[in-house]
Amino acid sequence: xxxxxxxxxxxxxxxxxxxxxxxxxxxxxxxxxxxxxxxxxxxxxxxxxxxxxxxxxxxxxxxxxxxxxxxxxxxxxxxxxxxxxxxxxxxxxxxxxxxxxxxxxxxxxxxxxxxxxxxxxxxxxxxxxx
Numbered sequence: 001x002x003x004x005x006x007x008x009x010x011x012x013x014x015x016x017x018x019x020x021x022x023x024x025x026x027x028x029x030x031x032x033x034x035x036x037x038x039x040x041x042x043x044x045x046x047x048x049x050x051x052x053x054x055x056x057x058x059x060x061x062x063x064x065x066x067x068x069x070x071x072x073x074x075x076x077x078x079x080x081x082x083x084x085x086x087x088x089x090x091x092x093x094x095x096x097x098x099x100x101x102x103x104x105x106x107x108x109x110x111x112x113x114x115x116x117x118x119x120x121x122x123x124x125x126x127x128x129x130x
Contacts, residue, residue, distance in 0.1 A: 004116050007109045013038065013073050014106035020075055021099045024090050033088040035078040 017038045027033040084091045 007113045010109040017102045025095050028090045035090045037078050039074045
């Protein structure tokens, strides 16, 4: 799989991760709410030297179906923590930290994908080498 496809997968992951983080933050005071997380990093680590299978070009469908995704990542409930706030298991500091990390990851991937398509555009216009 090309590095552009991997970056596009990363962008899809970041979009879903951002929605999950926003949901966790908005429910920080909701009694009994279970924090959600997105599993993708393990899949990326396991397959970084091999080809990732993609079964759908509509990766953002994972947002509409938060349990299982065809794009290689899942939204899962976080049952591993005790109630950190006394109300639920959402730690606002952790969520804000993950939001900052996710934003940086998204900016990196979008810049790299944008650079790739700009280079293709330059080749099409005859202004550069690919």
